[in-house]
Amino acid sequence: MKFPKTLVIGGIRNKWSIMKTKTLKPYAFDVSEPIFKSCCRVYVNMTMDDMITRIKLKFPGFNFKKVVNEDAGAYFFWFYYKPTEQNFPVLWVRKFNWSLAEQAIFIHELLHFIFYEARHKAILKSEEFFCYMLEYYVRECWRKLKKLY
Numbered sequence: 001m002k003f004p005k006t007l008v009i010g011g012i013r014n015k016w017s018i019m020k021t022k023t024l025k026p027y028a029f030d031v032s033e034p035i036f037k038s039c040c041r042v043y044v045n046m047t048m049d050d051m052i053t054r055i056k057l058k059f060p061g062f063n064f065k066k067v068v069n070e071d072a073g074a075y076f077f078w079f080y081y082k083p084t085e086q087n088f089p090v091l092w093v094r095k096f097n098w099s100l101a102e103q104a105i106f107i108h109e110l111l112h113f114i115f116y117e118a119r120h121k122a123i124l125k126s127e128e129f130f131c132y133m134l135e136y137y138v139r140e141c142w143r144k145l146k147k148l149y
Contacts, residue, residue: 031140038117040089044096051092074105076112
């Protein structure tokens with residue numbers, strides 16, 4: 001059986017030969033959703049320490065205690081920033097290179113974010129809210145992550 005040189009997974013075109021040789025570059029971006037006015041900061045392809053350093057540059061006084069082993073590879077958390085009196089949701093994925101496992105881990109962490117938003121906005125019983133948010137955030141994150149490859 002021959003595998004095609006280009007394979008489409010989840011609507012995203014992947015070139016396997018490039019994926020194997022390309023260096024993973026650290027990337028951070030914001031994703032905002034207009035209807036429920038939610039947003040999340042996403043960090044990929046960096047260690048947790050690198051992510052924390054970047055957050056500290058943007059938010060002086062940020063204090064974070066690691067509560068997860070970095071071997072987990074991904075983590076969702078939020079922090080309260082006193083000067084602006086706002087909560088900031090953060091999604092971190094140590095390595096993202098479009099493998100199915102990495103996509104599944106990314107979506108797993110996105111679901112943690114969506115549950116956080118549902119609790120924060122008191123929308124716990126709306127199935128449509130969860131479906132819409134998952135679809136929106138996966139689409140927007142994939143669109144931004146495609147810029148890496």
